[in-house]
Amino acid sequence: MAVNGGGNPFEGDPGNPFQDPAIIQHRPASEYATLDVYNPFENPGQRPPPPYEPRPSATPTQPALPSQPPKKTSPTEPRNYGSYGTQESAAAATAELLKRQEELNRKAEELDRRERELQNAAISGGARPNNWPPLPSFFPVQPCFYQDISVEIPIESQKTVTTMYYLWMASVGTLFLNFLASLAWFCVNSGGGSGFGLSILWALIFTPCSFLCWYRPMYKAFRSDSSFNFFVFFFIFFAQDVVYVLQSIGIPGWGFSGWIVSLSALNTSTAVAVLMMLVATLFTAVAVLGVVMLKRIHSLYRRTGASFQKAQEEFAAGVFSNQTVRTAAANAATGAASNAFRAP
Template sequence: MSKYTSFPEPGDDHNPFQDPAVTQHSSNTEYATLDLYNPFDNKNGPPPPAYAATAPSAPQPVVPATTPPNRTTPTEPRNYGTSFTPQTAVNATTAELLRKQEELEKKARELERRERELDSHALGPGATRQNNWPPLPTFCPVGPCFYQDINMEISQSFQHTVSIMYYYWMFTACTLAFNLISCLSLFCVEPSGGVGLGLAILWVLLFTPCSFVCWYRPVYKAFRSDSSFNFFAFFFIFFVQVIFYVIMTIGIPGWGFSGWIVSLAALKTSVPVGVIMMLNAILFTAQAAMGVVLLKRVHSLYRQTGASFVKAQAEFATGVMSNQAVRQAAANATASAAQGAFTGAAR
């Protein structure tokens, strides 16, 4: 079968490299071989035509593809500098708006004050508004003593504080009235408490009107006209009043106050009376605590109004000299002194 094919039999010792096709190709110098051509040796000249045809062409420069930046989700924040940023512009605008708002509020308060002054001057020098407090019925022989209108006379920024002071005065009046009931119940079970009952009647008749006139009206007029003198009068009188409230809370026996000491002692005599007096002691405690808080609140507002002790002195001097009774008394004293000096010189 070997005569029909060019492949040797398996048993034949045949060298594949001695094949005529291979030896003929290796003897042809037109094809490059590893033995004939060294690409790193420039002395041999250009490569043979066969190698030059098969040699790879020079690589083209690779241009990196530019990918558009991701504008929706940047990998790192861009720094535009610290000289001007949107946040800086917002802060500057906010500060400017706050400053303008403060100026407008000051102008509004000034306009309200001038409006109140114009309203008071429009009534004339001798005319006054009709008194409306206390609200007494028409058949009562005694009429109202004061004119009070918080919404009209007090600036809007101070109306809440003045209203709280008014309600606080009403609370103190009701507490003193309840103190009278407590002392009366103690007197019913213990006749030796008559002195306390008498003093309780005195306190409710004395403190109720005096507190309204001595510290509520000064704070009302202080916020109405920014009066430094009324502010100082309120601070002095209300501080003394708070000290009395603390004494009421303690409840010294025989002073007419249903405080803690008297209430705890009344529990031994009568439990219902002791409970009533303890409720009164709780009211006295709340009254004293609220007094301290309101004193601090009014003092903080006083610092915002621009009042001072020098202005208080000037207002006091002006008020004294503008009083008709004081001027008449001073004129009479001056005339008497001049007459006495003239009479002594004549003798």
């Protein structure tokens, strides 16, 4: 093989490695220069060649991100199974379930207690000792009624019945304060004697009559779901609400320390007027609460599906099941038949 002096020994050889396209594209060219062709002593004012910049390719490739190994949680580190909102909603749902469970347990205990009370009453012959009014044993008058809201009234109606019981007690207490205010007004004004006398009469009449005429029917209506007792309560308690309004107005000479009488007492005695205004405020509060409770009980009554026809049927069944009424009816029929046979 001949060697050309100073020439390329692989020139003209088809297997020349310097003719490889991958090597040819990186040969020094005018576009860029490398440190191999840079001579700082040849031209002192020559600047160094620009840095190498690769040619842009047709399809640029995104550099791969270095893969990181998955983080291992320690045994004591808590795992996050959801977002903060999901965990908060789950905690709220759990708290709600616990609250409902406690309420169900309380209702179950209440039902068990009522069942034991009923069983004890059945064992003792069904007669329960009267416990209202709560009077001492040495008192000559003994209790007349048996009343236990937690035992006889259903759980969903106990709050309503208890509120009505407090309303009755508030009305009785207001009548007593009305008596004191009328007495004070009579002491400073000799013309208030009639009002003072009527205040005593109203306290003696309304205290027992209100309990017997509208509270006991309401109590028995919720106890046995009686349409007849509901109708009796609505009729009498509506009249009672009208009386509450008249008491709060305070017409002079009627025995009620309402707003009219209390405002007129300012010219005579400020202390007595303040006491009468307090009584007028209580009368107003009782009247407003009475209207609200009448509307609430009427809405509860409408939900039970009761009707006037059902009330009539209950009244007829109660009348015919009464032994006294049946005895009187039998005696009347016997007497009529006897008179008919004796007639000529």
